[in-house]
Amino acid sequence: MFGQIEEYFRTSLDRWTGMLAAHVEVSLLALAIAAALAVPAGILCARYERLKGPLTGLFGALRVVPSLAILLLMLPVLGTGTAPAAVALVLLAVPPVLMNTVAGLESVPAPVLETAAAMGMEERQIWQKVRLPLAMPMILAGLKTAAVEIVASAALAAKIGAGGLGELIFTGIGLFRTDLLLIGGGSVALLSLLTGVLFELLDKLLLKYKNV
Amino acid sequence: MTAIEFQNVSKRFPGAGRNALEDLSFAVSEGEFVTVLGPSGCGKTTLLKLINRLYEPDSGRVLLFGEDIRTADLVQVRRRTGYVIQQIGLFPHWTIGENVATVPKLLKWDKARIEARTDELLRLVGLEPEEYKKRYPSQLSGGQQQRVGLARALAVDPKIMLMDEPFGALDSITRGKLQRELLTLHRETGKTFLFVTHDIDEAFLLGSRVLILDGGKIVQFDTPEAIIRCPAQGFVRSLVDAAKERGRFWEAYL
Ligand SMILES: Nc1ncnc2c1ncn2[C@@H]1O[C@H](COP(=O)(O)OP(=O)(O)OP(=O)(O)O)[C@@H](O)[C@H]1O
Ligand SMILES: [Mg+2]
Numbered sequence: 001m002f003g004q005i006e007e008y009f010r011t012s013l014d015r016w017t018g019m020l021a022a023h024v025e026v027s028l029l030a031l032a033i034a035a036a037l038a039v040p041a042g043i044l045c046a047r048y049e050r051l052k053g054p055l056t057g058l059f060g061a062l063r064v065v066p067s068l069a070i071l072l073l074m075l076p077v078l079g080t081g082t083a084p085a086a087v088a089l090v091l092l093a094v095p096p097v098l099m100n101t102v103a104g105l106e107s108v109p110a111p112v113l114e115t116a117a118a119m120g121m122e123e124r125q126i127w128q129k130v131r132l133p134l135a136m137p138m139i140l141a142g143l144k145t146a147a148v149e150i151v152a153s154a155a156l157a158a159k160i161g162a163g164g165l166g167e168l169i170f171t172g173i174g175l176f177r178t179d180l181l182l183i184g185g186g187s188v189a190l191l192s193l194l195t196g197v198l199f200e201l202l203d204k205l206l207l208k209y210k211n212v
Numbered sequence: 213m214t215a216i217e218f219q220n221v222s223k224r225f226p227g228a229g230r231n232a233l234e235d236l237s238f239a240v241s242e243g244e245f246v247t248v249l250g251p252s253g254c255g256k257t258t259l260l261k262l263i264n265r266l267y268e269p270d271s272g273r274v275l276l277f278g279e280d281i282r283t284a285d286l287v288q289v290r291r292r293t294g295y296v297i298q299q300i301g302l303f304p305h306w307t308i309g310e311n312v313a314t315v316p317k318l319l320k321w322d323k324a325r326i327e328a329r330t331d332e333l334l335r336l337v338g339l340e341p342e343e344y345k346k347r348y349p350s351q352l353s354g355g356q357q358q359r360v361g362l363a364r365a366l367a368v369d370p371k372i373m374l375m376d377e378p379f380g381a382l383d384s385i386t387r388g389k390l391q392r393e394l395l396t397l398h399r400e401t402g403k404t405f406l407f408v409t410h411d412i413d414e415a416f417l418l419g420s421r422v423l424i425l426d427g428g429k430i431v432q433f434d435t436p437e438a439i440i441r442c443p444a445q446g447f448v449r450s451l452v453d454a455a456k457e458r459g460r461f462w463e464a465y466l
Contacts, residue, residue: 115301118264119314119364120290133305209305209348 004179016168020187023164026082026157027150030089034146038094039139042101043127056099063095068156075160085154085162092153093146100142104135137207144199151192155184165191214278215372215404216240216263221272223258232258234428236272240421242371245398245405247419249412249451255428256408257298260374263406264293276372291315294365298376298408300357302349308334308360309345315368333363338393354381359390366397375407379414391418412455416440424448 009016045052062070070088078084108131116126158166168184171177204211216239223233233255240246248256261267262274265281274281281289302311309330310317316326331341337359349357358381365373379387395418398405409415415422416436424432424439424447432444443449 109299109301111297111299111301112303114266115295115297116303118266118290118293118295118297120287120318122287125318130303134303207305209307209350212348212351 034093038097046105059095080161085157096145097142104138213242215242217275247415249415250425294370296375
């Protein structure tokens with residue numbers, strides 16, 4: 001077994017890095033789009049109470065649909081390739097980011113916001129300088145959940161032709177090649193772990209005040 | 213010059229059964245130190261928040277230096293009034309230095325000036341800048357945080373200081389020390405103070421006049437001597453009696 005794995009890396013390292021790169025690429029793309037959608041949506045929810053129910057409800061419902069189902073449901077709509085995979089992954093990643101953004105913004109203590117206003121900060125300044133920064137730990141936690149989920153689910157995206165490390169897994173399944181399965185699964189697992197660690201580091205770096 | 217004036221001000225919170233403040237009229241001259249005394253829920257905090265427009269009255273007018281605050285620029289009103297909130301309300305993601313410099317930074321003072329002012333204020337409230345400036349609020353005791361709140365409110369030298377039970381979290385020794393320092397500050401700067409407390413000793417010690425509030429209404433607004441000499445109502449008399457009772461308790465051990 002070890003021999004086979006070693007053999008694989010000796011002969012097909014390029015293919016492996018290619019798949020890794022594709023995996024990271026589609027994951028990053030999905031995360032960036034999800035963040036660009038969900039953080040502003042969360043801000044709107046926290047700001048306009050009326051939006052909160054419908055928006056969080058909708059994405060809460062989407063959240064219980066399994067990732068594979070979303071991926072396959074995308075097939076007839078968008079066909080195969082990176083684009084439908086990214087869309088499916090975005091749908092998957094939006095709920096945790098949205099929920100955490102709303103929860104984070106709402107967790108900022110009222111007296112803190114009140115003092116900010118009493119100091120003569122304008123509405124925009126209160127959001128920029130106080131409310132968003134204080135919601136940051138929870139927003140980051142939401143992004144972390146989303147990122148880990150994306151990296152894991154992106155493996156399934158290979159099923160609809162998006163490439164990535166999932167290809168290795170599905171080839172392994174198809175050919176009964178345990179070595180390929182192990183390499184594929186192991187790489188995805190490591191990548192998920194690494195993603196988690198990266199977010200921990202980011203948290204430590206950006207949110208010094210929490211860790212004193 | 214009248215610094216603060218209330219004209220028939222009433223305030224009711226949505227859904228509340230009665231007015232939190234009921235037809236309040238009073239005036240505070242520039243340079244006075246007025247303490248606002250009353251039991252929990254009588255409307256002390258509400259009264260303060262009407263002055264920096266965190267709340268708007270349902271009827272009546274509030275004037276600062278003769279100007280109706282509803283027509284004045286909101287940000288200007290707030291910059292002219294230093295506010296020390298009951299819950300302290302420091303910004304947890306900023307250091308003590310940054311917290312104290314909140315308003316100077318909003319006003320875009322240059323760095324050296326901000327630095328100098330921050331150090332000066334921290335010393336004024338008894339916190340050594342070298343030791344505390346770089347810390348975060350969570351690294352300070354409740355009493356130290358309250359002092360930072362006071363320093364922050366004083367930063368750009370507002371003419372009116374609104375203080376909502378600022379010494380609530382302090383032990384009686386530190387409290388006494390800060391009370392004396394506050395009186396010195398008042399004497400030296402001639403600022404107008406509106407200081408909320410539910411502690412009658414504190415109210416009578418600090419206030420050149422004491423505004424006694426009960427159930428959203430003013431029951432007496434006079435100098436401490438006058439209030440002690442002739443308490444206006446049963447409620448005030450019971451307050452004074454309770455304080456005298458405490459005095460007798462201590463005298464017994466002298
Ligand atoms: N935001 C609010 N919404 C509804 N009711 C409020 C609100 N703030 C205060 N009240 C009510 O108004 C009344 C006066 O409250 P206020 O906070 O002014 O009391 P207080 O004198 O400061 O009391 P304490 O000494 O406990 O701080 C209380 O009955 C309170 O329940
Ligand atoms: Mg209060």
